[in-house]
Amino acid sequence: MTQPKEIDWGLMEATINKHRGETWALIPLLQEIQAVFGYIPPDSIEPISEALHLFPSQVQGVVSFYAGLSLKPKGKYVVRVCRGTACHVKGGQSILRVIKKELGLDEGETSPDYQFTLETVACLGACFLAPTMMVNSTYFGKLSPPKVTSVLNQYGKDKGEDE
Ligand code: FES
Structure with a gap:
């Protein structure tokens, strides 16, 4: 049985930190998180928005807009x-x-x-x-x-x- 990966929050922090302060890098960062974790864990929205000086609603909006990004883990x-x-x-x-x-x-x-x-x-x-x-x-x-x-x-x- 394939379960979604446990979230490694240390790895999440390191991934987010690579783009700290880079507001323009929202989409590349979200794509990277999606690639590493298989989805955008909802609890990552807050730290992402903080690091990139955005509102959580802005991050949420981008995640919902792009078909390749998902807030829910998907199947294999x-x-x-x-x-x-x-x-x-x-x-x-x-x-x-x-x-x-x-x-x-x-x-x-x-x-x-x-x-x-x-x-x-x-x-x-x-x-x-x-x-x-x-x-x-x-x-x-x-x-x-x-x-x-x-x-x-x-x-x-x-x-x-x-x-
Ligand atoms: S209508 Fe274009 S692939 Fe189905």
Whole structure:
């Protein structure tokens, strides 16, 4: 089972300190924290804002605005399903239905074992492959319900696989 990493607050402080006083460095700092910890722990908002001379609401606003940043830990595999027009007309809705059923998750949810997170996006930028989905940074296109099932099985959906 993959649990989110325990937060090493010493490491968090060191990461934040690298950019102390650098108000312009908010986004690079948030990206670094996301890369190290897998998400932006809500308790880090206060020290970040203090170090960069910003209001916590400003930091919070940036975190909510950028799709790549998250205040919640995500699963080992982030499944992104396209809900754009090209995918919709090619049966994207039934693809999403199958994925929800297979993973037992709704949009925005993470499985209790932190194996999968399910998200939908406006367009994955690969409309010619509609209907599409991504698992982390890998694209899967021209999907059908059986193909979706086999993709998810590849990621250990049916095996309860560890690392
Ligand atoms: S509409 Fe689905 S990839 Fe663009």
